[in-house]
Amino acid sequence: MTKKLNVAVVGATGAVGSKMMEKLVERNFPIETIKFLASARSAGKTIEFNGTQYKIEEATPESFEGVDVALFSAGGSVSEVLAPEAAKRGAIVIDNTSHFRMDPEVPLVVPEVNRHVLKTIPKGIIANPNCSTIQMVAALQPIREKFGLTKIIVSTYQAVSGSGIAAIEELREQSAQWEAGKNVEANVLPVKSDVKHYPIARNVIPQIDKFTDNGFTYEEMKMINETKKIMEAPGMKVAATCVRVPVVSGHSESVYIEVEQETTVQEIFEVLKAAPGITLQDDITQQLYPMPIFAENEEATFVGRIRQDLDNKKGFHLWIVSDNLLKGAALNSIQIAEALLEDNIL
């Protein structure tokens, strides 16, 4: 990678945006120029990137002139308006919001799983999948390639950072209120823009994103629909229950799968050991299994607690953990950009 790129980051001050900046530096992403764009409200503030201060500019259609790659993480409504404007001006957009994910003309990419779809980018926009989807498909794809995969039932244990910096602050404040025996105030979770808010400290909330008409939440439907799209498996059976837990960063998932071809836990161990981006943590004699506090700031997706179902030889249970701000968001976005460079698309 000797080519250097002109990069724009939209939404750099958010929980995901700041991790994108970290990863651009850590991974030596080849930057010729970089600019930081935000709403008029944040424009004019300064932001530090790799030791240099930058002024945040107001994001307008013209901001994307001369930009090669634009990383969007400023909410669906910003992406809706500005991602096509960036693409029109020749930038390739990597969008971290849900806005374009199910658009049939927008590739939805986890590089380890479906990098080949990057060959065609009809709208100049690539979508980064939902955080809880990414780590699950990253862990299941190697198993699927070897043994086939017909069914997934997942229950999630999702960290508050998936709801942004305000949710992290709220967990901290509620914990302090709780310790002090004060009333616990809730204003952010489960969904800032929904009607009711519930405490997350010392609680779990079985609602992430709003409800759809079929009783599943949008988060659950994202896991179901995005998994089928990324795996190119419209007939795969997928069900999800998404739950918020009082963890800062690191989503955990209890996953039941059914494979096509009989196999063993030992064979799944071998497949996962060889899989890119996956760290197997599974040794019950050492109490070794993935946990979110140890996954925080790590790039890998951790897999453990792998058990064959006691009633179905083709059924397996797994426990999958990853940092939702990294592989679940910022890291996967940067990995998409790296894949574009390696494949000479950028």
Add this chain to the structure above:
Amino acid sequence: MTKKLNVAVVGATGAVGSKMMEKLVERNFPIETIKFLASARSAGKTIEFNGTQYKIEEATPESFEGVDVALFSAGGSVSEVLAPEAAKRGAIVIDNTSHFRMDPEVPLVVPEVNRHVLKTIPKGIIANPNCSTIQMVAALQPIREKFGLTKIIVSTYQAVSGSGIAAIEELREQSAQWEAGKNVEANVLPVKSDVKHYPIARNVIPQIDKFTDNGFTYEEMKMINETKKIMEAPGMKVAATCVRVPVVSGHSESVYIEVEQETTVQEIFEVLKAAPGITLQDDITQQLYPMPIFAENEEATFVGRIRQDLDNKKGFHLWIVSDNLLKGAALNSIQIAEALLEDNIL
């Protein structure tokens, strides 16, 4: 209930024992005499019950002379030795530990589900099931009676109080350490007597109880085996993944079931509305669903988030929450004693 009983409480100072005492008073359990028994270490201390101070006596076989009903909650090794001694002296033992649960001669009882097995108590010992099992079978039995039940896959979100008072204290201390930016010390969870300990504050731990050879933990095997025993359904397919979360009291469960006979969410609503001990909390237009902080100190088992599976008309997803120290332990034990009285067994 005019008959009054001589009661012994073994392990009254524990998390479950103190709730047993609360429930005996609240529910006006007909007590003639009551005594509080413990190890030699705790003997001599005083304990308050219903406004009177009692001296804790050392539990010996002779302590149970003249006792009608003995409530045990002092660990499996205490029950192993003293429950048969109490039974030998004519007491009916209601044991909250796991020691006798799978003994074919010991009824394992959730009164709403299998009260009829109380007719035969060969050893004079009745076992109170595992906390996470009780709330699940209480919620599923009404559905099973109406529509049949062939399969259960459950992922739990279990509160720290299930590991006793020391675990509650540890969550509190770790939270304070975490807020202060100090090192977080772990000495109790996941299992006090296991080799490694992990923080629970801001974490989830996919281990409850020790591991068995098949990769499942004892807690998971308890849910699997006890469910089949209570429901008298050895061929039912049951799988469990048990996870500890930083909640004080109130276990939550994400449960997938398959029924025998096609039905609808609306019909399941009707069945649960009429079920004893169950409170339906399911209205997505009002963001109404069960959560552990609102279940604490409540006697009911709360059920919500009921959805038909999108791929299987006989598949349903549910979210079940109950106070693990009450319906999951102390309350269910007292309800067993009440059933014995009502059925003239005591």
